[in-house]
Amino acid sequence: MTERPNLNYIKEISGGNEDFEKKFLTIIQTEFPKEKNDYIENLAANNLEESAKIVHKIKHKLGILGLTGGYKLAIKYEEDLKYGNTRLEKEFQDILKSVEEFILKIA
Template sequence: MTEKPNLDYIKEISGGNEEFEKKFLTIIQTEFPKEKNEYVENLEQDNFEESAKIVHKIKHKLGILGLNSGYKLAIKYEEDLKYGDTKLKDEFYEILKSIEEFILKIA
């Protein structure tokens, strides 16, 4: 994956308001690890419908973090999961790992 998470979109919508940026990042840093864990647990239990719901939540964070290709992949993967299709699982997991590493770096 060549795409890397970034703060460009957050900085753009904040208009330079650092407090807004910090609040936004805190929300992502709080929600993302929980959502990732829920996703993994549900996937391991072959609960594809619930996994799709969590991918839906996560995909918005991908867009916010500048992962446009990741966002598009999440859209496709969310739909595939509804039919029990997990072929994009590894690719999606790589995106999740990159976000996890990014969050740790900016903490």
């Protein structure tokens, strides 16, 4: 079964504070699309070092959204990119797509 983004962690750290949850989600909804686009642009330009920096930013959002496996993959992918290796690109793209769909659904 494929991992699905969820709000469990955000709800846990919010302690039931809905304003906190909304602010946290707004940050993710604002930052994630830009970071995803920056990642895609840098990858297309073969700027793998900058791509790795963006993956670093995105991986924390994956953890926050309950994607433990996605977070672990992002750690490995970030390191691979630093050495010019893009073999995990497809799996990472699939994770980005699932997060994007989730963000649109909760908007």
